[in-house]
Amino acid sequence: MDDRALHSSLIGQQGSRAALNTPALVLDIDALDRNIARMAELTRAAGIGLRPHAKTHKSVDIGRRQIAAGAVGLCCAKIGEAEVMVDGGIGGVLITSPVAAPGAVARLAALAGRADGLMAVVDDPEVAARTDHALADAGARLDVIIDVDPGIRRTGVASPDDAVALARAIAALPNLRWRGVQFYCGSQQHIASYADRKAAMTGLTDYLKQVIAALAEAGFVAEIVTGAGTGTHRIDIDLGVFTELQAGSYVFMDKQYLDCDLADAPEPPFEVSLSVDARVVSANHAALVTIDSGYKSLSTDGGSAAVQRGAAPDTMFAFMGDEHAALIAPDIGTRLRPGDPVSLTVPHCDPTVNLYDFYHVVRGDTLIEMWPVSARGRAR
Template sequence: MTTDRDLHDHLIGQQGSRADLNTPVLILDIDALDRNIAAMAGLAAHHGVALRPHAKTHKSVEIARRQQAAGAVGLCCAKIGEAEVLASGGVTGILITSPVAAPGAVNRLAALAGRTEGLMAVVDHPGVAARIDAALGEAAATLEVVIDIDPGSGRTGVASADAAVALAKVIAASSNLEYRGVQFYCGSQQHIERYADRRAAIVDRTAYLQSVIAALTDAGFAPVLVTGSGTGTHRIDLDLGIFTELQAGSYVFMDKQYCDCDLTGDGDQPPFEVALSVDARVVSANHSGLVTIDAGYKSLSTDGGVAVVQRGAPETAAFAFMGDEHAALIAPGIGTQLSPGDPVSLTVPHCDPTVNLYDSYHVVADDTLVDIWSVSARGCAR
């Protein structure tokens, strides 16, 4: 199989070599990436809040290392498989943010706890906590755990303050688990486009979080760690002052979904730059109002709307999927403006699942390919 390295290693360092890449290809602007990393790290530090960015966005050891070098206390992972990959790459302070419940996964978690510095995991069920405790005993390991609180979505997390207290008691009675605090992630609120609407929703949910924290505190389980938030709500959460650390992830890349949101409420430019794109090429231009490009369902996620033109074609051109391998760009006269082989860059609809479609980031600076980084934890969903 021809790899990205086979295709493109010879282009590294050649001025303007982005134009010679085989497409479709995942592009990462290293300068924009580093500015985004520094901006979020600086904001968290200014507010005295820790930053543990979510690696489910980038699934990359290289990017995780850059985030930790900029001050992140660790990284979040959605699944045990992601955590195993990052830990193997030397990343420390990993928090697994989805419950690890299956027996095989629990055994892997116990083994990882024995060899990884600062590993933490969430729990939301007493039976699972007991299962993890038993596996840790067999592995002669211990693990810090965080109680996941359901913010109202019904996806994961304890469903009430009473349930949180009951789970805290189970953890306290265990031999190998150490209670650390709570997790509260309002996923469905992250992409509310109007700042005022998003803030109102988060204020309401934060009041509920405070009631759970109060119940835990009254029972003798005051949380040291209150972790959560995201790119869409980080400014609001910092202002409300309840979280001790942020889990924001997509800020490193910015996608169309977040570009459509007013993240700050002050009318300024977005606080983060678009660092990620998919480069494609025109493969057919036989109609005046339509050209076909070589990036379809296999190249772009479909859960967040459609891609938008970043450059190489009219920014007003409409994007429409045309199948697994192709999409159309539709605009008056576009078929006479562009020819087969012409490059087009796209801002992706939703960065996390789009990244998971690729083996590598093609890292560029000023349109020169400077490196190729593995999407280290691609496909590690179990």
């Protein structure tokens, strides 16, 4: 049975969260909305745009709430995500990874013909020409952003001179319009210390300024400077170069970001709104219980999950295979029994969300809605 068949009858029943079959992806709607409002207000007060990254939530429902709160659009990592968001009625989508394969370029051109305000990044003149040709065949035009490599060597032009050369190549293509640059410093997002993260971003932003200046000197003035993430959002606002932020994980918060000082403050600026609800399935040892959430239920690239409720916060979590994990603490096997619920803060929210078909949206302990993970698996 799928999630709707299992759980739709629980919607609106007081305390129905406790009746969910586990593991289940659970979303606290009030915390979510407060997080959306806080980031919207931060960027509004700074006089810059917010184009949140939908690779985090992959949800048309959440994207609509972000747009309603003032976001100028959404970012998508892949063409498949963008197709879902556009078909869900969301405009202003920016595809933040280069679209290069011929089949994907053809889909991009087709999407440009029906999407409001679609943009995509480019980092290669040959791919820009391929895209222009596909747009001509589709009878469409597309705004593009030059992706600038901040040193990750993943995507992006490698120097200011390369950025200028690409801008000149784009200017010669009739179906492309250059709008600005993207600069996403992914390696810096999870530097734990605020001071260390700020020092790293200050140096990288100086390089970004060189790229922008070289483009301007060549006659290409960047209208859009887009980038940043949840880890650097406050720093990037203060440095004052970005015209819009791409932060995504702030809507949920995960253990990776909770382990960072995001705002040079004792408490994180955003609340944990996302959890995976699990249950104890075995409790035959005094210091260990087994729960029903393992590698298939939680991402493994961001370390371990953390207990959110149902056991002490300092309870140790350890993966025990595809289907199971252990919770380890003195006497936990005498305090928790098979069937008892626990809620987990996920290690890394983006890939964890991609493991599920639905969000179980709760207010307090009551299931109030179920939202599909609309772009689940749309990685191509």
